[in-house]
Amino acid sequence: MPVGQDAKRPRTRIQQRNRDLILGAALEVFSTHGFRGATLDQIATEAGLSKPNLLYYFPSKEAIHNELLSGLMDTWLDPMRALKSSGEPIGELLAYVDRKLEMSRLYPRESRLFANEIVQGAPRILEALKGDLKELVDEKVAVIRDWTKQGKIADVHPYHLIFSIWSLTQHYADFDVQVRAVLGDEEPYDAAPAYLREIFLKILTP
Amino acid sequence: MPVGQDAKRPRTRIQQRNRDLILGAALEVFSTHGFRGATLDQIATEAGLSKPNLLYYFPSKEAIHNELLSGLMDTWLDPMRALKSSGEPIGELLAYVDRKLEMSRLYPRESRLFANEIVQGAPRILEALKGDLKELVDEKVAVIRDWTKQGKIADVHPYHLIFSIWSLTQHYADFDVQVRAVLGDEEPYDAAPAYLREIFLKILTP
DNA sequence: CCTTCCTTTGACCGACTGGTCAAATACTGG
DNA sequence: CCAGTATTTGACCAGTCGGTCAAAGGAAGG
Numbered sequence: 001m002p003v004g005q006d007a008k009r010p011r012t013r014i015q016q017r018n019r020d021l022i023l024g025a026a027l028e029v030f031s032t033h034g035f036r037g038a039t040l041d042q043i044a045t046e047a048g049l050s051k052p053n054l055l056y057y058f059p060s061k062e063a064i065h066n067e068l069l070s071g072l073m074d075t076w077l078d079p080m081r082a083l084k085s086s087g088e089p090i091g092e093l094l095a096y097v098d099r100k101l102e103m104s105r106l107y108p109r110e111s112r113l114f115a116n117e118i119v120q121g122a123p124r125i126l127e128a129l130k131g132d133l134k135e136l137v138d139e140k141v142a143v144i145r146d147w148t149k150q151g152k153i154a155d156v157h158p159y160h161l162i163f164s165i166w167s168l169t170q171h172y173a174d175f176d177v178q179v180r181a182v183l184g185d186e187e188p189y190d191a192a193p194a195y196l197r198e199i200f201l202k203i204l205t206p
Numbered sequence: 207m208p209v210g211q212d213a214k215r216p217r218t219r220i221q222q223r224n225r226d227l228i229l230g231a232a233l234e235v236f237s238t239h240g241f242r243g244a245t246l247d248q249i250a251t252e253a254g255l256s257k258p259n260l261l262y263y264f265p266s267k268e269a270i271h272n273e274l275l276s277g278l279m280d281t282w283l284d285p286m287r288a289l290k291s292s293g294e295p296i297g298e299l300l301a302y303v304d305r306k307l308e309m310s311r312l313y314p315r316e317s318r319l320f321a322n323e324i325v326q327g328a329p330r331i332l333e334a335l336k337g338d339l340k341e342l343v344d345e346k347v348a349v350i351r352d353w354t355k356q357g358k359i360a361d362v363h364p365y366h367l368i369f370s371i372w373s374l375t376q377h378y379a380d381f382d383v384q385v386r387a388v389l390g391d392e393e394p395y396d397a398a399p400a401y402l403r404e405i406f407l408k409i410l411t412p
Numbered sequence: 413c414c415t416t417c418c419t420t421t422g423a424c425c426g427a428c429t430g431g432t433c434a435a436a437t438a439c440t441g442g
Numbered sequence: 443c444c445a446g447t448a449t450t451t452g453a454c455c456a457g458t459c460g461g462t463c464a465a466a467g468g469a470a471g472g
Contacts, residue, residue: 014439014449032326037242040430052432053450061430115325115380119318120238122383129387137388154408159393160401163385167377168370174321177328179369181335182343187365195366202360202408220419246460258462259420267460 019057021047023071026064031112034120035065062124069117069125072110077136079103085143089152090204093144097165097200101193104173111173137162153204161203168196225263227253229277232270237319240326241271268330275323275331278316283342285309291349295358296410299350303371303406307399310379317379343368359410367409374402 025046029038040061044051058064079099083092104111117125137159144158172179172192183189231252235244246267250257264270285305289298310317323331343365350364378385378398389395 012439012448018449034240034243034322034326036244037240037326039428041428050451051430052452055431056449059431112325115321116240118381118384119321119325120240120243122387126383126387129384130390133384134388134390156404157397157401159389160397163377163381163388164374164405167373167381171369171373175324175369175373177332178324178335178339181328181332182340182369183365184336184340191363191366195363199362199370199405199409203405218418224419245458247458256421257460258422261461262419265461 015057018047018049018053021049022054022057022064023068027068027109027113030065030068031109031116034116035062035124066124068113070128072114073125073128073132076103076110076114077133080136080140083140083143085146089147090201093153093165093204094197094200097169097196098193100165100169101172101196104169108173108176111170115170115174151206154206156203164203165200221263224253224255224259227255228260228263228270229274233274233315233319236271236274237315237322240322241268241330272330274319276334278320279331279334279338282309282316282320283339286342286346289346289349291352295353296407299359299371299410300403300406303375303402304399306371306375307378307402310375314379314382317376321376321380357412360412362409370409371406 022043025043025048026038028046029042032038033042038061040051040054043064044054047054054064058067079096082099083096087095122129140162141158144153144161147153148155148158180189228249231249232244234252235248238244239248244267246257246260249270250260253260260270264273285302288305289302293301328335346368347364350359350367353359354361354364386395
């Protein structure tokens with residue numbers, strides 16, 4: 001690890017650049033092969049650095065992966081955090097769906113990194129799921145339950161409603177190749193946002 | 207490869223048993239680590255056989271994986287094939303959702319094997335996706351379009367409707383750990399079937 | 413019993429894995 | 443320019459990877 005660095009912020013411009021290079025390359029490789037399937041040589045090549053140079057900036061393969069995941073968990077939940085209890089219920093939830101779908105469109109590699117981790121049993125982030133994630137979801141579920149009680153939205157199971165949103169939005173990032181393979185070249189690929197807005201409107205309308 | 211075997215059906219009872227052992231172990235290992243993350247030693251240990259013995263029944267690691275995938279593709283599409291154009295439209299589609307969800311419940315490892323493959327870019331089954339899968343989907347989409355034209359179901363995008371069904375049902379197998387982590391111990395895990403039936407009824411009702 | 417064929421395995425191979433290290437190189441402030 | 447620090451790398455290591463092979467063990471019919 002670089003000397004002038006106590007496990008956090010990079011100091012120099014060169015450190016910043018190389019850390020970014022490494023994390024970018026690692027995101028690419030981890031998201032396409034999973035943790036065990038990815039190799040340091042691949043990441044190094046992708047980053048345009050030598051393998052020992054990689055390990056000068058990060059102490060191990062797992063450290064790179066952890067850095068990606070913990071950095072991800074934060075921004076990944078932002079769309080949900082932005083769900084305000086004060087807003088108009090259906091509009092708030094549809095906006096959440098939009099944000100989540102936009103997230104999948106802009107950051108498909110991050111989505112697949114996460115998907116890989118979960119599908120493979122989430123050995124490295126299970127605690128975060130049971131902790132921070134569950135806490136945030138519980139909080140928003142309370143809001144949704146309130147809206148239901150007030151008759152503002154339909155009485156659907158709040159947890160499973162949230163799972164639906166995650167599932168449907170991330171599907172377009174995680175299963176992208178399948179979606180493209182099935183749609184072929186003629187069918188429009190970008191009908192997803194309108195479709196999702198339409199069905200969630202139906203689901204949520206009392 | 208066993209001598210009395212021309213690339214297909216096992217002959218003796220011992221071949222049958224060992225092939226089953228290997229494929230079962232391989233399913234377990236591949237579905238939790240992906241193709242590259244899985245090792246022959248792991249599979250051998252899981253199967254209770256030695257590694258050279260594994261390679262007596264299958265020529266390579268990839269051959270085992272291929273066998274699993276091609277065997278899977280077939281049964282995985284059965285629920286969709288069973289969707290009959292002659293039935294009552296909404297009932298047929300809801301029954302399809304049910305079958306698909308039941309599939310995820312009964313065969314989560316198969317679902318995760320498939321998910322792993324797709325998330326990682328489907329390098330080994332892309333052709334099957336563009337071929338058999340697309341063909342079957344196109345056929346069923348035609349049926350759905352017909353139902354829509356007759357006003358039997360709501361006018362929703364047929365391809366994306368199918369993606370929704372896949373996404374939502376498989377989510378409970380592929381993201382099982384996340385679902386369980388978020389639900390915790392108090393919330394009921396088995397509300398999914400009723401929830402899905404409810405929302406798809408809303409989506410499909412004209 | 414012996415022969416024949418199916419099955420299993422220990423020892424081994426070259427390639428690759430994550431990771432180390434000392435030495436070389438670039439960069440910085442004085 | 444120089445000293446000191448930050449960065450980079452070639453050579454290397456022990457362990458693991460997928461896969462081979464010759465030889466041993468097992469079953470079954472004659």
